[in-house]
Amino acid sequence: MSPRAIRPRKRSVASSGASEVIEVYIGLRSGGWALGGQTQAWEAHESPALGLERWACDIGERHGHPWRKARADLWLSGALARPFLFGPVAGIKGWREAEVVAAAAAPEWTGLVGPCRVRLEAWPGEDSTVCTALDASLSDAIESIARSCRITWRNVRPRWSVALDAALGKRPSTALFAVYEEDAFTLLCESTSSGTASPGMSVAATYSPALEEAEAKALWHRMKISFGVQDHDAVQVSVSTPGQGGSMSPELGGSWPPTGGAAT
Amino acid sequence: MKRVEAQFKPVWRATRVALGGLAFLTLATVVAVGVVVWEHGRIASLQTRIAQLTAERSASSPQWTSRPAPPYDASARQFLRERAAGWAPMLRTLESGAMVGVTPTSVEFNAQDGVARVRLAYVNSEVLLDYLERINEGVPDAHGKPRWVLVEAHDDGDRSPGSATQLTEGRVQAIATIQSVWLAEPPALNR
Numbered sequence: 206m207s208p209r210a211i212r213p214r215k216r217s218v219a220s221s222g223a224s225e226v227i228e229v230y231i232g233l234r235s236g237g238w239a240l241g242g243q244t245q246a247w248e249a250h251e252s253p254a255l256g257l258e259r260w261a262c263d264i265g266e267r268h269g270h271p272w273r274k275a276r277a278d279l280w281l282s283g284a285l286a287r288p289f290l291f292g293p294v295a296g297i298k299g300w301r302e303a304e305v306v307a308a309a310a311a312p313e314w315t316g317l318v319g320p321c322r323v324r325l326e327a328w329p330g331e332d333s334t335v336c337t338a339l340d341a342s343l344s345d346a347i348e349s350i351a352r353s354c355r356i357t358w359r360n361v362r363p364r365w366s367v368a369l370d371a372a373l374g375k376r377p378s379t380a381l382f383a384v385y386e387e388d389a390f391t392l393l394c395e396s397t398s399s400g401t402a403s404p405g406m407s408v409a410a411t412y413s414p415a416l417e418e419a420e421a422k423a424l425w426h427r428m429k430i431s432f433g434v435q436d437h438d439a440v441q442v443s444v445s446t447p448g449q450g451g452s453m454s455p456e457l458g459g460s461w462p463p464t465g466g467a468a469t
Numbered sequence: 470m471k472r473v474e475a476q477f478k479p480v481w482r483a484t485r486v487a488l489g490g491l492a493f494l495t496l497a498t499v500v501a502v503g504v505v506v507w508e509h510g511r512i513a514s515l516q517t518r519i520a521q522l523t524a525e526r527s528a529s530s531p532q533w534t535s536r537p538a539p540p541y542d543a544s545a546r547q548f549l550r551e552r553a554a555g556w557a558p559m560l561r562t563l564e565s566g567a568m569v570g571v572t573p574t575s576v577e578f579n580a581q582d583g584v585a586r587v588r589l590a591y592v593n594s595e596v597l598l599d600y601l602e603r604i605n606e607g608v609p610d611a612h613g614k615p616r617w618v619l620v621e622a623h624d625d626g627d628r629s630p631g632s633a634t635q636l637t638e639g640r641v642q643a644i645a646t647i648q649s650v651w652l653a654e655p656p657a658l659n660r
Contacts, residue, residue: 286475324475337475348479361477370472379470395470406470 231257232282233388254346265354278360283389284413286363289314291336292329303329311338335409365391372440381428381439389413396432551580555651559585566604570596583652590642620646
């Protein structure tokens with residue numbers, strides 16, 4: 206199957222900055238929700254599913270109607286939705302099979318425990334591609350909570366992918382991208398060195414728990430040197446959250462809610 | 470670097486309620502279509518049956534003809550005509566015009582044509598004319614002319630027995646005949 210077979214996907218609504226968008230952020234240990242860019246609630250939780258259920262039902266009660274469900278974007282932290290490079294894998298016959306193989310490989314590559322659901326960004330037959338893994342039980346919980354709390358998810362995406370959209374919007378030549386979150390440090394790198402056979406993604410990984418600041422900076426510099434990334438093509442985003450008390454690196458920017466997010 | 474979609478939005482799946490609703494709608498549609506088809510078939514068969522019965526009736530039953538008049542029809546019509554005839558107004562005019570010297574001796578009334586014929590005995594012509602004038606007063610005919618007309622009068626001056634002039638109660642009287650027409654509404658006879 207050819208990579209062209211991938212269906213075109215619409216651009217996220219969240220990145221358009223709608224004023225009355227309901228956004229839910231769920232991390233490994235805390236989460237909350239915002240309405241129109243204003244944080245409505247933020248609290249630590251025992252498990253992502255419990256936190257998500259609490260906020261979803263809160264949103265459903267406050268913004269749902271008897272005849273219409275509340276619509277919200279769900280952003281997942283890098284610790285929950287982790288990217289990894291998958292493939293190339295020869296002999297795969299279809300997307301379904303590719304996803305099954307990727308899901309089987311996901312725990313080993315991402316460190317997630319238990320069965321995973323994956324999303325492939327391209328056909329993994331000829332080249333490696335970015336694949337994002339999510340715990341299957343959390344994926345099921347997201348679906349069942351939406352039904353029970355009368356809420357419709359407009360988007361269920363990793364927070365880092367939304368930040369990447371914003372970064373690419375401001376700087377299309379971005380080759381090295383890192384997102385700092387409370388519970389994860391996600392790194393994506395595209396090789397720009399001359400002589401590289403393929404211009405595709407070279408690194409896609411999430412470090413959870415998040416690296417210490419010194420470790421993160423060291424890794425950042427190693428990546429820049431290893432893959433020949435210029436400073437102006439390297440973008441770091443720190444997603445500060447109300448529970449975090451500020452960004453890891455003040456100069457990196459980033460904010461919660463993501464509609465007000467900044468990339469440097 | 471390309472953007473990463475990583476969209477985990479749940480794919481819409483039909484819930485039990487949605488499936489039940491869909492099944493119900495499908496069933497309702499099937500039933501409705503079935504009812505419509507059945508009703509069309511029933512109407513077509515009824516129309517065929519009606520056409521068949523109409524053809525059979527026109528082929529087998531005799532043409533509708535008017536009922537023959539019963540044997541008493543003429544008598545009944547005559548009876549009704551006489552009942553409806555203007556007896557009363559005719560007799561009232563005779564009574565209202567009663568005077569000395571003129572005596573109605575017979576009254577004939579033909580209900581068929583409404584003609585009343587009265588024989589009068591009178592003493593002289595003046596009295597007879599006065600009488601005519603009195604009974605014609607207030608009862609003109611349909612054309613505004615006097616209703617009672619003098620048909621004949623016999624007064625040849627011969628007062629001998631057997632002549633047209635008769636002796637009544639010791640007085641010699643002449644005989645005259647007057648007549649009038651009292652047409653009534655034609656009698657209605659329900660059939």
